Amino acid sequence: MNITAVVLEQAGAPMRLQTLHMQDPRPDEMRVRVVASGLCHTDISMLKRPFPVDQPIVLGHEGAGVVEAVGAAIGRFKPGDRVLLSYNHCQTCPSCLSHAPSYCHYFFGRNFLGQRPDGTTGLARQGQPVRHHFFGQSTFASHCLVNETNAIPVPEHIDHELFKMLGPMGCGLQTGAGAMFNVLRPEPGQSVVVLGSGAVGMAAIMAARAMGATTIVAVDRVASRLDLAQELGATHGVLANGDDWVARIKALCGGGAHVSLDTTAHPEVLRVGLEVLGPLGRCGFVGGAAPGTTLPVDVRDMMLGGKTLRGIVEGDANAQAFIPQLLRLHARGLFPFERMVRFYPLADFQQAIDDSLSGLTVKPILLP
Ligand SMILES: [Zn+2]
Ligand SMILES: [Zn+2]
Missing domain, CATH: 3.90.180.10 (Medium-chain alcohol dehydrogenases, catalytic domain)
Known part of the structure; x- marks a missing residue:
């Protein structure tokens, strides 16, 4: 046909x-x-x-x-x-x-x-x-x-x-939500930083709120997206411009976040994802980096801080089981x-x- x-x-x-x-x-x-x-x-x-x-x-x-x-x-x-x-x-x-x-x-x-x-x-x-x-x-x-x-x-x-x-x-929604529910798993009362407030980032923010994170910092270069991120569950929005935006994120998280997610696949942003973590913090990243993309990492900071860096595909989600889960959250107004x-x-x-x-x-x- x-x-x-x-x-x-x-x-x-x-x-x-x-x-x-x-x-x-x-x-x-x-x-x-x-x-x-x-x-x-x-x-x-x-x-x-x-x-x-x-x-x-x-x-x-x-x-x-x-x-x-x-x-x-x-x-x-x-x-x-x-x-x-x-x-x-x-x-x-x-x-x-x-x-x-x-x-x-x-x-x-x-x-x-x-x-x-x-x-x-x-x-x-x-x-x-x-x-x-x-x-x-x-x-x-x-x-x-x-x-x-x-x-x-x-x-x-x-x-x-x-x-x-x-x-x-x-794809996008299970990637962001799965990154929180299946991989990074912030605990109730913990702090979460989401770098990039596109669809993946928004899904991660909604998931973090549903999981009980109490500090959820949305970061983007577009102010209107930060407004929407805060309507969807972010407690703070940080515009990624000027000299002090990374310091502002850390201050909002009491010195360092428990969990961060980079949704941009840009090495400079991913590095921020590691930098904003507190001790034993976990940074996840998603997105299509070009083949051969490399990341300079402060190895000493990572080791002494006990930090974790984890690549994530499709939110680790088995779609057959995970999408019905998201639909039930949606029905309760949580997604x-x-x-x-x-x-x-x-x-x-x-x-x-x-x-x-x-x-x-x-x-x-x-x-x-
Ligand atoms: Zn996709
Ligand atoms: Zn296979």
């Missing part, structure tokens, strides 16, 4: 809306009609080619949609079912078997190469293959082909308006992520990218 998709022709070139041909699903695949797709910074960073991935490719990896057709080997879903999509993983490597699927030994191949594990693609244009399966989905499109592995059923009580906002659960969402027609993808980069919109969601 023919589908509509936003195609990245080559890194550095603008994306274009095009008609492509999609194969019928294979036995282990489903065709999902995309209802909405979040725009994540990993999509934007792919436009500048941080990873050696072939083009043309269809990006998009925060999909919410309706199952239209299922292959013969699909057991959990049927046409008409609503699903959220998350990252793909192999289910059989040591990480997957020990319930750490975001550290799947084949994570890169399953999520970034834009092809099935056997090297084929299900999309074509004038007979030439177009890459997809980005994070096992490629949702900047009217339709996508996915496996059962990374499809999460949507509970019946979720209404359509909320359903359209749920795609980011599969009001809808406050940062703004919708755009799929054709306006460039506006969504521009608004995300300028900080005007925290979480753009594209509607095919």
Whole structure:
């Protein structure tokens, strides 16, 4: 069948809306009609080619949609079912078997190469293959082909308006919330610093509040984001400018924080994440740093302070279990992520990218 998709022709070139041909699903695949797709910074960073991935490719990896057709080997879903999509993983490597699927030994191949594990693609244009399966989905499109592995059923009580906002659960929101709930685990009454108040940072702030952290410092270069961060649960907002912003963060945390999270993947910011910690503090970081990025660390300070530095992929979350957890928190008013969402027609993808980069919109969601 023919589908509509936003195609990245080559890194550095603008994306274009095009008609492509999609194969019928294979036995282990489903065709999902995309209802909405979040725009994540990993999509934007792919436009500048941080990873050696072939083009043309269809990006998009925060999909919410309706199952239209299922292959013969699909057991959990049927046409008409609503699903959220998350990252793909192999289910059989040591990480997957020990319930750490975001550290799947084949994570890169399953999520970034834009092809099935056997090297084929299900999309074509004038007979030439177009890459997809980005994070096992490629949702900047009217339709996508996915496996059962990374499809999460949507509970019946979720209404359509909320359903359209749920795609980011599969990446940005679970990344930030999971960093707190699953990895950094601040205790009630402790202090948390979140560097970068984008969607990942906001999710981390909401999670830290739900966990009972009593000092939650949001840090950003855009003042309007700090206002929203404080509405969502931050107790303080620090604008990252001038000479004393790092000192101000430390002072707010009584000299040093228990936990910090860097959501920017910039080495200078990550270094601040370590610097603002008190003794035995734990710093986590997420985000797509370019290959070869290195970090100069004050080894003596780290050792004498007993500090921990931890990389985090997808919030260490097993999406099948973790997203329902976030939905239950949302139902209790403890995870009001809808406050940062703004919708755009799929054709306006460039506006969504521009608004995300300028900080005007925290979480753009594209509607095919
Ligand atoms: Zn695996
Ligand atoms: Zn993402």
